[in-house]
Amino acid sequence: xxxxxxxxxxxxxxxxxxxxxxxxxxxxxxxxxxxxxxxxxxxxxxxxxxxxxxxxxxxxxxxxxxxxxxxxxxxxxxxxxxxxxxxxxxxxxxxxxxxxxxxxxxxxxxxxxxxxx
Amino acid sequence: xxxxxxxxxxxxxxxxxxxxxxxxxxxxxxxxxxxxxxxxxxxxxxxxxxxxxxxxxxxxxxxxxxxxxxxxxxxxxxxxxxxxxxxxxxxxxxxxxxxxxxxxxxxxxxxxx
Numbered sequence: 423x424x425x426x427x428x429x430x431x432x433x434x435x436x437x438x439x440x441x442x443x444x445x446x447x448x449x450x451x452x453x454x455x456x457x458x459x460x461x462x463x464x465x466x467x468x469x470x471x472x473x474x475x476x477x478x479x480x481x482x483x484x485x486x487x488x489x490x491x492x493x494x495x496x497x498x499x500x501x502x503x504x505x506x507x508x509x510x511x512x513x514x515x516x517x518x519x520x521x522x523x524x525x526x527x528x529x530x531x532x533x534x535x536x537x538x539x
Numbered sequence: 540x541x542x543x544x545x546x547x548x549x550x551x552x553x554x555x556x557x558x559x560x561x562x563x564x565x566x567x568x569x570x571x572x573x574x575x576x577x578x579x580x581x582x583x584x585x586x587x588x589x590x591x592x593x594x595x596x597x598x599x600x601x602x603x604x605x606x607x608x609x610x611x612x613x614x615x616x617x618x619x620x621x622x623x624x625x626x627x628x629x630x631x632x633x634x635x636x637x638x639x640x641x642x643x644x645x646x647x648x649x650x651x652x
Contacts, residue, residue, distance in 0.1 A: 464645070528584075
């Protein structure tokens with residue numbers, strides 16, 4: 423399958439600071455990237471859909487100004503958690519789909535464990 | 540919104556046993572996917588199903604796309620310790636953008652040696 427790389431895998435930050443998470447498609451052009459949040463032993467909750475060159479579409483209840491998403495190129499999308507608070511601590515996962523892939527299946531990054539202290 | 544009901548929520552089995560889990564939906568899906576997630580990792584695609592009635596295998600894994608388009612099951616035969624993890628079904632309803640998926644709640648599988 424296609425390779426999606428997410429960085430960093432773990433990050434600890436102080437409350438009030440911002441954290442940027444990168445999601446890269448390594449061997450295909452990702453026209454669409456998705457950002458999820460996952461709580462322990464729970465399912466994936468879609469936060470937003472990101473299309474290259476356009477504004478992200480956020481799911482209901484997700485704060486746009488809190489979770490800034492940028493999809494500036496066909497291989498990179500970033501999620502910035504602004505003014506992080508302890509309740510933002512979670513596992514964040516990206517996935518990517520590309521029109522060049524058969525059936526445009528979503529391939530996932532390795533995830534980022536964010537801990538806000 | 541779309542909802543997928545996945546069951547069972549958890550399973551505790553002995554090595555060598557077969558496993559079955561399923562997902563049902565209140566509405567039609569045109570694609571069914573099964574993922575496995577190891578602790579601290581992202582989900583990995585196991586099997587993708589695109590046609591009602593389709594039965595697909597991947598090694599010891601077999602999955603089927605229900606005829607009604609509202610359900611799918613995943614079977615694992617002769618389980619081994621490395622099968623441990625969380626299994627998610629995911630569906631893509633007709634008319635939505637490519638890639639946007641609805642996930643089931645997950646099945647936590649524990650395999651005792």
